[in-house]
Amino acid sequence: MAKNDSERPVVGVDLGGTKVLAGVVAPNGKILGTAKRATKSEVGVEAVIERIAKTTREAVKAAGLELSDVAGICSGAPGILNPTTGMVRYAPNMAGWEDIPFARMLGDALGGVPAFIENDVNLGTLGEHVLGAGVGYRDVVGLFVGTGIGGGLILDGELWQGSHKTAAEIGHMIVMADGPVCGCGSRGCAEALASRTAIERDIRAGIKAGRESLVAELLAKDERARLTSGILAEAFAKHDPLVTEVLGRAQFYLGVLIASVINFIDPELIILGGGVVEALGDEFLVPIRRVAQQYPINKRDARTIPIVSATLGDNAALLGAAIYARRRLEQAEK
């Protein structure tokens, strides 16, 4: 870091499919100002980067600062990327995102601010590790259940990125060989069994087959309405039989997935977050814990591994991005 950089704020950006959230973060982790806008990823990579830059400038202004006060920035980025080079290599869900020098383009759009990128779920896990549910632990697995299922892995206190920078794709670990087709082209991935998308698929199939459900009434007003985490939570709280059954299967598969993760990496702590977990609350975690803590081979220790809810909510990735930017700036200084 340049002189005094360790005392200067950095910017963290949560780049999601629907919204960009930028925050200016002080060295102590305090958020000094934020701004957000729609991502509009369909407009293409240059326009998205321009939108991130604009949102960043607004966040800096909201913090009462100038861009020159900021030591660096890190943004989440989609697809298969390389945080070391700042390149988005390819993005299965984004046509044309191929070998994009995302970090350099973002830095250029902000007049040369040092810029970094990482996978958004890795950043969320890092945020929770340093400032949220994972404080005080060194080996942490983060699992975020929303539209998809993402994962992050902290080993010895650092993000484990893997040999090709694509580690911790926990949602694509296969828990049911020959199970339902997944968006990634495999079958039986956790994401194809326990994400909100998978849960919605199964609930809609039940309704279509004539099963009674509160969800049918809640969706009746608009056939094409999304089955949001909020609707799920309402039906879950009211013990709707169809929703309880489908969520029960998702809970079982999440428990099985976590048992595999424990058997493989033997962490100190598992953090569960994401829209589904946040909406359904701690009651949703109880059966997950039961399976995850009983299935591993080292049953005595598995019982003692805490499986807890994330605590930073929507700010996890933003804060993780700020932490990652700071670490990269410190490394560059060495």
Place this chain on the structure above:
Amino acid sequence: MAKNDSERPVVGVDLGGTKVLAGVVAPNGKILGTAKRATKSEVGVEAVIERIAKTTREAVKAAGLELSDVAGICSGAPGILNPTTGMVRYAPNMAGWEDIPFARMLGDALGGVPAFIENDVNLGTLGEHVLGAGVGYRDVVGLFVGTGIGGGLILDGELWQGSHKTAAEIGHMIVMADGPVCGCGSRGCAEALASRTAIERDIRAGIKAGRESLVAELLAKDERARLTSGILAEAFAKHDPLVTEVLGRAQFYLGVLIASVINFIDPELIILGGGVVEALGDEFLVPIRRVAQQYPINKRDARTIPIVSATLGDNAALLGAAIYARRRLEQAEK
């Protein structure tokens, strides 16, 4: 290490369910002398340790050395253990092995030689990493398919032991939720689907149901004979339909397991070893590679991750034990 220890040989011991294999290993990895005998684990922990000590003395003699020439020893040990303290905490398959100070007892039985223990599959992976198929790689997964399925994990060039020292239990990752019951008490673990035990279960079920198979003839002489890897290899080479089908399923599940491992830890190299893999040869690996390299989410890189056979055969764990002993002695010196 004590003065000149880095130039002295160490002893590595492969402690299996059926045999003890001890080897004296020079600093350059050369095996100077070996000895082996039956384990007889049913005689209890003290007698087993006595048998290891006796085998070690014979190996030292075979190397033309005295015990005082040896800088240290490491032995594989069964069950859930702690390599740092040298304790076997508990062993699900060994009644009465509960809080056993295995390393200290072994050191005492050898007149005070510094003694260490580790999980045998971790040691096999370390051996292959340093002296076998994994030379030149830093992030390596070892998978050993025999009576059971064991795994080992090298991250940044070091054994990853996990927070409770029970990482890399890859054979107990669940690839088919609600699949066949596993010895560990879960269902659908890779070991319950693709170990020699699982393969034998399925082939015997086929024969019992009247399916034709060369194996039926090979086993006809002795009903209680074990379906060895050698018999499997013979039937596989002759394209026996039942064996080909059952092995095909095992290959698929092993491919799925490796895809999950790649998605989670993103290694540089996968090494496959163990009795089944050794007996069936490289032809067995071809369909495993096909699944393992196509199912991960980062398909471009997954295709480039080598999935190779182990090269050290029966010496992998012994050599890994020697390497581990040497590293621990070096750490103690610091």
